[in-house]
Amino acid sequence: MSSFENFRENWLRPALFFGNNPISLTGGAITTASGITMISYWLAELAGQLSDNPYLGIIFFLILPLLFLTGLALIPIGILLRRRKLRNAGRIPPEFPRIDLNDRVFRHGLDIVLVATIVNFLVVATASYHGAEYMDSPQFCGRSCHVMKPEFTAYQISPHSHVACVDCHIGSGAQAYVDAKINGTKQLIEVTFHPVAHFAPRIIPNYPEPIPSPVTSLRPARYTCEGCHTPRRFDGDKLLVKSNFADDEQNTETQTVLILHLGGVDSLLRYTGIHGVHLGHIEYIATDSSRTTIPWVERQNPDGSFTQYSSLPAGSSIPKGDRRVMDCIDCHNRAAHTFVTAEQAVDQAMSTGAISPNLPWIHKEGLALLNGTYTSQEQAGSQIPAALQAFYRSQNPAVLEQNSALVDQAGKELVTLYDQNVFPFMNVTWGTHPNHIGHMDYPGCFRCHDGSHAAKDGTSITQDCSACHNLLAVEEAKPKVLSDLGIQ
Ligand code: HEC
Ligand code: HEC
Ligand code: HEC
Numbered sequence: 001m002s003s004f005e006n007f008r009e010n011w012l013r014p015a016l017f018f019g020n021n022p023i024s025l026t027g028g029a030i031t032t033a034s035g036i037t038m039i040s041y042w043l044a045e046l047a048g049q050l051s052d053n054p055y056l057g058i059i060f061f062l063i064l065p066l067l068f069l070t071g072l073a074l075i076p077i078g079i080l081l082r083r084r085k086l087r088n089a090g091r092i093p094p095e096f097p098r099i100d101l102n103d104r105v106f107r108h109g110l111d112i113v114l115v116a117t118i119v120n121f122l123v124v125a126t127a128s129y130h131g132a133e134y135m136d137s138p139q140f141c142g143r144s145c146h147v148m149k150p151e152f153t154a155y156q157i158s159p160h161s162h163v164a165c166v167d168c169h170i171g172s173g174a175q176a177y178v179d180a181k182i183n184g185t186k187q188l189i190e191v192t193f194h195p196v197a198h199f200a201p202r203i204i205p206n207y208p209e210p211i212p213s214p215v216t217s218l219r220p221a222r223y224t225c226e227g228c229h230t231p232r233r234f235d236g237d238k239l240l241v242k243s244n245f246a247d248d249e250q251n252t253e254t255q256t257v258l259i260l261h262l263g264g265v266d267s268l269l270r271y272t273g274i275h276g277v278h279l280g281h282i283e284y285i286a287t288d289s290s291r292t293t294i295p296w297v298e299r300q301n302p303d304g305s306f307t308q309y310s311s312l313p314a315g316s317s318i319p320k321g322d323r324r325v326m327d328c329i330d331c332h333n334r335a336a337h338t339f340v341t342a343e344q345a346v347d348q349a350m351s352t353g354a355i356s357p358n359l360p361w362i363h364k365e366g367l368a369l370l371n372g373t374y375t376s377q378e379q380a381g382s383q384i385p386a387a388l389q390a391f392y393r394s395q396n397p398a399v400l401e402q403n404s405a406l407v408d409q410a411g412k413e414l415v416t417l418y419d420q421n422v423f424p425f426m427n428v429t430w431g432t433h434p435n436h437i438g439h440m441d442y443p444g445c446f447r448c449h450d451g452s453h454a455a456k457d458g459t460s461i462t463q464d465c466s467a468c469h470n471l472l473a474v475e476e477a478k479p480k481v482l483s484d485l486g487i488q
């Protein structure tokens, strides 16, 4: 018997015979229906006709492909069940219905099966490709799950709003991809069971609120950040201007101007300044989970020798804790998710005019309102503007008469600032996620550069202000340097 005949007699004929059962036929119908729906969706997507609603993505890239595969799986299941039933009843025919390739009807049937198989294959391949791509999209990571709302909100207004989450959180490579999928599945389970998890906290998996930082599974920056930012390209100084407003009636504005010595790798291949120095090899041990307390630091010097700095009493042994090689993320920990302090938020909004500095007392009052306690963003959204109106009505009705539009706008802007930084349902509030850049609001650089990290030879990690920056003006009203530079 030729192999085709063998296939026809022993496989095709029985399959067609047994396949004629409700389960297999239902499977075929489900597969066909979901296949056609998916194909239409892809065509619509190609034509650019779709919204970016994340739930559409869940339906089309995850649920429909699953239905499609379920339908496909039902076909052989139905066949096996029918065969078992008939065998048990002793009713398997000695001879399966004839397959005759000269029979036109049968030949066309065969064509259909063949075409269907090819189409199925293409659909499954496209679906898995789309599904994988979709699961890597910021839409999926950030919007399909409300747990990510704080990070996604901050991400959308960050300089990285066009960088996919996976570029920083996963990076390239198969191993990283698989790890991320395993971790993602765990998170999906936690999110699914969240509504009931507090009934049995030890048994049912749950996610922490807030999601803890640092992300210990984040890969070293050379696999993520450095894919886009080439450290060797860093060089030079950066001018930084910060505006502050006082808590007086006039909201008196002052400015701080500094030149940050960012440095990098200079033309003689020397590592200089803030970026250059730490690009060499520095390891540290943090003794708390937020990497804020750093009692021990080791630096590999350019000549290959090591210097250890410790803030512990002389003679102490190396502390126990999370030992880590310093990289970008130890300073830029909020690269894509900067949550500011309430003070920074109000100052920033006032310096751009989004909150008008002409409103008397607005700095003090706005700050007090942002720092108030609200159970939800909705509550803050209705109470903050109302409280601001009430403040002016009782303290300074003339402002409401002359500038009611500015008061409205300020109220709205305060709500926006609140919504960008405080998420009561995830226990994320002002200061929950400290920023390690700088040293004014959080320890930041001073985790190491506090002057108390000393080496054996008596030197310590520098706290010399001018090592990091030149302060051209500190909280001055209309600093002269800005008009000299033509900035003001
Ligand atoms: C430019 C790189 C970058 C991008 C893009 C990015 N992240 Fe992050 N993400 C980070 C870094 C860095 C941290 C903090 C890690 C640390 O401190 O160890 C972080 C932390 C987090 C955390 C932990 C909680 C927290 O606030 O620290 C979550 C959750 C998170 N990111 C989700 C997302 C989501 C969702 C997206 C896409 C919408 C995204 N990230 C995009 C770099 C990035
Ligand atoms: C996929 C590419 C990509 C990756 C990965 C990436 N970045 Fe960026 N980053 C950018 C781009 C593009 C900009 C410039 C955005 C602009 O100018 O508006 C930027 C800007 C920045 C800035 C300047 C922000 C500012 O205020 O101007 C910092 C700091 C930064 N990135 C740090 C990081 C760190 C740290 C990581 C790793 C956690 C990282 N980036 C990963 C593409 C990337
Ligand atoms: C020792 C801390 C530190 C480390 C480590 C560090 N940076 Fe920075 N970086 C800074 C500071 C401070 C600034 C200026 C901050 C500001 O603009 O407010 C900066 C600025 C930047 C900028 C913006 C430059 C500009 O001209 O505006 C980029 C991009 C950047 N860093 C990327 C990186 C990358 C990528 C790495 C890892 C290879 C890295 N940094 C490592 C402290 C650090």
Ligand code: HEC
Pocket (backbone or CB within 6 Å): 261, 273, 274, 277, 278, 282, 283, 284, 294, 297, 298, 299, 309, 326, 330, 331, 436, 437, 438, 444, 445, 446, 447, 448, 449, 460, 461, 462, 467, 468
């Ligand atoms: C984990 C510890 C650690 C952190 C955090 C850290 N540094 Fe450093 N830094 C060091 C060590 C170690 C040295 C080398 C010793 C020295 O030069 O004093 C150094 C050196 C420097 C130097 C060179 C000093 C000189 O005299 O040439 C600059 C500039 C600097 N750091 C800036 C920063 C800035 C800005 C930040 C915060 C954004 C920061 N560092 C955060 C450990 C750290």
Ligand code: HEC
Pocket (backbone or CB within 6 Å): 240, 242, 256, 258, 260, 437, 438, 439, 440, 445, 446, 449, 462, 463, 464, 465, 466, 467, 468, 469, 471, 474
């Ligand atoms: C290890 C490096 C380092 C040292 C040492 C250091 N600073 Fe800074 N400082 C920074 C960085 C980085 C920033 C910018 C933070 C940012 O980007 O917002 C900063 C910002 C500032 C600002 C402006 C902050 C604001 O938000 O208004 C002032 C003021 C300041 N430093 C004062 C000092 C003084 C005074 C000293 C000396 C006692 C000092 N710094 C030592 C790194 C350093």
